[in-house]
Amino acid sequence: MLVFEGKQSITERIFYRPLGGGLEEGEDPREGLIREFREELGAEIEILEQLPTLENTYKWADQTKHEVAFLYRIRFLDGSIYDQQTLQVNDAPEVAFWKPLADFASGDWLVPEGLTDLLSNEQTDIQTEGPD
Template sequence: MLREPRADSVAGMGFTIRPLTLAVIRRGDSLLVFEGRDEVKDETYYRPLGGGVEFGESSKDALKREFGEELGAEIEVGERLGVLENVFTWRGTAGHEIAFLYEAVFVDPSFYERDEMKIIDEPATACWVDLAGFRDGSKILYPEGLMGLLSPDQ
């Protein structure tokens, strides 16, 4: 769910493009994200939760599966906001993803009451971050272009 790029994304002599699906879940003016750190770039960034799409799996089904595996949560997947191509370096390694972005909501409303959520089997935590920080550039949101897909009134 959280690693960029995956070690198994190298196929033979070349790299592969990883299909990814991410959920835009809002709580008021905040977005549910995890915080990542790239020590090589000396950069802290945020990204919505989600993960890889497995062969034969739809991006919506992958998103539901990922939330079950990573948070033990059931979500309803709504409208697809768009698809973004993400070519990046992370910790000095090249990566390339095609990210499907969906609006989503938790089925269990108690998830909205939690300020932080431990991600199962990962040394990471999901949290709510105010969108204003992404809009004014004080915080970095990946994948690039995501803010452009969010409606201006959110």
């Protein structure tokens, strides 16, 4: 999974978050995701499928925040991106990098909350599907 690393403002615990961003006024979530990848990485993506939406409240800098995360499985149109270990996020200090899903199952903190469980269930569904 392509993620960037952050640090929780209160506990300073390290977390990992998939790339994405906020929606502009009246923007469709799919259009917003395509725009965000263009802005953040200069990359074109194809949306393969929508995953369940997650809703969370959390503390950040002594404030309670609320987020609704529209989640999608995507693929990069430029296959060479998968060969890059890190990708610089445009106009930001963050560097995106590939992290195995197994790291999250073994305890690394993936946000938004609930995403690790959702991806674990998705992987189980994929692995248990047969040719029937």
